[in-house]
Amino acid sequence: MASPETFYEVMRRQGITRRSFLKFCSLTAAGLGLGPAYVDKIAHALETKPRVPVVWLHGLECTCCTESFIRSGHPLAKDAILSMISLDYDDTLMAAAGDQAEEILEQTIEKYDGQYILACEGNPPLNEDGMYCIQGGRPYLEKLKHMAHHCKAIISWGSCASWGCVQAARPNPTQAVPIHKVIHDKPIIKVPGCPPIAEVMTGVVTYMVAFDRLPELDRQGRPKMFYSQRLHDKCYRRPHFDAGQFVETFDDEGARKGYCLYKVGCRGPTTYNACSTLEWNDGLSWPVKSGHGCLGCAENDFWDKGSFYSAVPKLNVMGGVEADANKIGVVLAGAAAVGVAAHAAVSVASHMKGKQAEEASDE
Amino acid sequence: MQHTVVSKLTATFGRIASERMRGLPVTNDALQVEAVGFRPWDGRLVGVLIAPWFMNLVVLPGRDGEWDDLADGAKVTWELPSGEYELTVARVEPVGVYQSCALFSSVLDFRDQHMARSIAETVMQELFVKRDGARGETAPQRALPQERLSRRGFLRGERAR
Numbered sequence: 397m398a399s400p401e402t403f404y405e406v407m408r409r410q411g412i413t414r415r416s417f418l419k420f421c422s423l424t425a426a427g428l429g430l431g432p433a434y435v436d437k438i439a440h441a442l443e444t445k446p447r448v449p450v451v452w453l454h455g456l457e458c459t460c461c462t463e464s465f466i467r468s469g470h471p472l473a474k475d476a477i478l479s480m481i482s483l484d485y486d487d488t489l490m491a492a493a494g495d496q497a498e499e500i501l502e503q504t505i506e507k508y509d510g511q512y513i514l515a516c517e518g519n520p521p522l523n524e525d526g527m528y529c530i531q532g533g534r535p536y537l538e539k540l541k542h543m544a545h546h547c548k549a550i551i552s553w554g555s556c557a558s559w560g561c562v563q564a565a566r567p568n569p570t571q572a573v574p575i576h577k578v579i580h581d582k583p584i585i586k587v588p589g590c591p592p593i594a595e596v597m598t599g600v601v602t603y604m605v606a607f608d609r610l611p612e613l614d615r616q617g618r619p620k621m622f623y624s625q626r627l628h629d630k631c632y633r634r635p636h637f638d639a640g641q642f643v644e645t646f647d648d649e650g651a652r653k654g655y656c657l658y659k660v661g662c663r664g665p666t667t668y669n670a671c672s673t674l675e676w677n678d679g680l681s682w683p684v685k686s687g688h689g690c691l692g693c694a695e696n697d698f699w700d701k702g703s704f705y706s707a708v709p710k711l712n713v714m715g716g717v718e719a720d721a722n723k724i725g726v727v728l729a730g731a732a733a734v735g736v737a738a739h740a741a742v743s744v745a746s747h748m749k750g751k752q753a754e755e756a757s758d759e
Numbered sequence: 760m761q762h763t764v765v766s767k768l769t770a771t772f773g774r775i776a777s778e779r780m781r782g783l784p785v786t787n788d789a790l791q792v793e794a795v796g797f798r799p800w801d802g803r804l805v806g807v808l809i810a811p812w813f814m815n816l817v818v819l820p821g822r823d824g825e826w827d828d829l830a831d832g833a834k835v836t837w838e839l840p841s842g843e844y845e846l847t848v849a850r851v852e853p854v855g856v857y858q859s860c861a862l863f864s865s866v867l868d869f870r871d872q873h874m875a876r877s878i879a880e881t882v883m884q885e886l887f888v889k890r891d892g893a894r895g896e897t898a899p900q901r902a903l904p905q906e907r908l909s910r911r912g913f914l915r916g917e918r919a920r
């Protein structure tokens with residue numbers, strides 16, 4: 397079971413150099429939108445705090461969240477994350493099986509009641525008393541509720557746990573529902589995406605371990621540091637949108653010139669995620685960069701919003717615009733000075749920020 | 760010179776509005792193309808461009824061809840008095856290369872040109888409010904009144920700033 401070792405000790409034992417460790421800390425700080433001052437804080441926390449016990453449950457899902465997580469771009473990230481947290485139970489990664497595996501759950505509750513983080517990948521089906529997902533001889537819903545009752549906080553990994561995703565798409569025969577529909581008494585952090593970006597996943601966990609608190613969440617329960625901007629706002633093809641230059645079909649002149657993919661269905665204008673800034677596979681590329689529109693996989697009900705290849709009919713704006721000029725001014729000024737909040741505020745300021753966080757005042 | 764470049768910019772986007780963007784569901788018919796508050800900054804021109812389908816912060820080059828070497832879509836960080844902002848390199852003929860930063864990606868919720876203009880003017884004001892490493896010194900003055908002193912703070916004997 398979990399040892400009192402710190403994350404750093406585990407890393408050192410695995411032969412990871414201090415230089416790599418610090419690099420991981422600074423990459424993570426940058427990914428979280430925190431200034432250089434926070435690198436030391438993260439490093440210090442990881443060196444001194446005992447590892448956080450995590451129980452990782454799988455409901456109805458495809459395991460793409462796990463795949464994304466363990467294949468984080470930075471070579472250290474997978475070691476880092478698997479060392480940082482004491483992953484006491486994860487049926488994809490653990491060696492234990494059968495009764496032995498299920499016993500770990502009870503041991504975790506006994507030893508860490510109210511302290512462990514429950515990471516949920518996938519969601520529970522409610523139809524036929526939950527019979528569409530049976531684990532260890534009982535419905536997943538029961539297991540989820542049992543583990544949630546004793547946990548400290550829940551991370552809803554991916555769009556399944558956050559919104560429902562494909563198994564909850566119409567007509568949803570199994571009545572699959574996202575975690576927040578069945579668990580009401582615990583803090584839930586939604587990290588949507590199908591899957592979420594690896595750096596976002598490691599970033600959220602690192603933040604929780606290093607600062608011993610939940611990241612700031614938006615109205616829908618997503619960490620603001622990663623989900624406060626639409627892909628469209630930071631898209632490198634954005635100037636083509638502004639100039640009215642669109643790809644009309646996938647093999648036309650516009651496609652070759654890298655024009656905006658809005659007319660062929662890109663969901664960038666309505667999708668809140670970090671793809672256009674962090675990109676995927678260690679910053680190598682992302683869907684739009686490879687010539688295909690965003691599917692909007694981090695948004696609620698993205699399967700039920702019509703064809704992936706027809707233009708978004710209505711672009712709604714969240715926050716900001718309905719306010720009058722004075723209020724916008726207030727938000728802008730506040731966000732600029734607070735720094736970290738710049739990434740958070742759903743405001744004109746947050747759309748403009750680059751590295752504002754470096755001005756962050758110490759909290 | 761300044762006047763010429765900015766009017767070239769608005770004329771160009773005015774044409775785009777009536778040609779390529781006409782009838783698209785992303786355009787707000789209550790708005791028209793307008794350049795707001797353009798002013799010289801570090802040898803360049805900075806201002807806000809309103810169009811029926813976006814509102815952007817725009818930086819125009821100091822001289823023709825200044826940024827021709829920059830790749831389309833590249834990101835450039837600009838330091839304005841209020842902080843650093845990341846802009847994207849854009850190219851539109853006949854203006855040439857300029858840089859922009861999205862303020863609003865959909866302007867459908869703007870009631871009218873007046874509302875859009877007043878927001879653009881506010882943005883320009885705020886951009887040039889100096890915050891030189893003030894580390895929050897300016898923020899408290901501007902914070903919403905109810906945030907100045909929480910109930911918990913009050914009970915602990917803290918004072919409103």
